[in-house]
Amino acid sequence: MRRARALRDISTMRTLMESAERSARAGGDDLPGPEHLLLAALDLPDGTAAAALGEVGIGRRELEGAVREVHDAALTSIGVDPSSTGSAPPAPRPKVMRSTAPAQEAFNAALHLARTKPRSALVGAHVVAAVAEQQAGTAVRALDHLGVDRDRLVAVALEVAATA
Amino acid sequence: MDHDPAPDQDVDPAAVFARVVALRRTAAQQERAGVAAALEQGWTWARIGQALGISGQAAHKKLGPGPGRTRGGRG
Numbered sequence: 032m033r034r035a036r037a038l039r040d041i042s043t044m045r046t047l048m049e050s051a052e053r054s055a056r057a058g059g060d061d062l063p064g065p066e067h068l069l070l071a072a073l074d075l076p077d078g079t080a081a082a083a084l085g086e087v088g089i090g091r092r093e094l095e096g097a098v099r100e101v102h103d104a105a106l107t108s109i110g111v112d113p114s115s116t117g118s119a120p121p122a123p124r125p126k127v128m129r130s131t132a133p134a135q136e137a138f139n140a141a142l143h144l145a146r147t148k149p150r151s152a153l154v155g156a157h158v159v160a161a162v163a164e165q166q167a168g169t170a171v172r173a174l175d176h177l178g179v180d181r182d183r184l185v186a187v188a189l190e191v192a193a194t195a
Numbered sequence: 196m197d198h199d200p201a202p203d204q205d206v207d208p209a210a211v212f213a214r215v216v217a218l219r220r221t222a223a224q225q226e227r228a229g230v231a232a233a234l235e236q237g238w239t240w241a242r243i244g245q246a247l248g249i250s251g252q253a254a255h256k257k258l259g260p261g262p263g264r265t266r267g268g269r270g
Contacts, residue, residue, distance in 0.1 A: 101213060109214055
């Protein structure tokens with residue numbers, strides 16, 4: 032059983048990282064950050080990330096919009112018109128999967144949550160809890176921008192993960 | 196005698212860092228857009244590197260097409 036769970040976790044991690052990388056490149060970022068990990072968690076077939084975020088009234092569209100809005104607001108605050116920068120080709124796909132350090136930290140925290148008693152397979156809700164627990168960064172700002180009570184989101188996500 | 200200015204308690208570090216992140220990703224996007232246009236217009240990597248203040252080799256390594264795609268001479 033332990034071996035089966037480990038194999039499933041490896042598959043989940045790979046799916047998460049590939050999806051986060053696609054999301055980052057589509058959004059014009061070089062490397063996936065925690066915000067892309069959060070979006071990737073929504074794609075996982077276990078459905079727990081969507082369930083946890085749904086409990087606080089957030090879906091993919093709101094999350095993507097909030098990420099865009101926090102970047103745009105930051106540029107606007109120093110007089111840069113976000114619409115004036117035009118579009119750019121996506122970053123070239125790296126030869127090996129990489130992510131930002133905060134994304135790696137969130138990833139490790141999600142794994143730690145899954146391995147903490149009660150030990151369970153890694154699911155999307157663990158990622159949601161791990162990202163919501165972070166202290167700063169784009170994902171945190173996007174959740175705050177949406178008015179999400181992050182402590183509540185962590186609690187809800189852990190509850191959803193425990194019953195998955 | 197000059198004194199260092201006192202830290203500004205009104206500054207919100209989170210907002211400042213959010214601007215840094217937004218500017219950094221905008222700069223990266225501008226860089227990619229510029230390189231794509233330069234290569235279309237026949238620029239060499241040496242010229243792109245000079246324009247960006249780095250070596251041609253560094254420019255190619257950082258901004259060159261991914262594996263399986265080749266565009267532009269490195270000279």
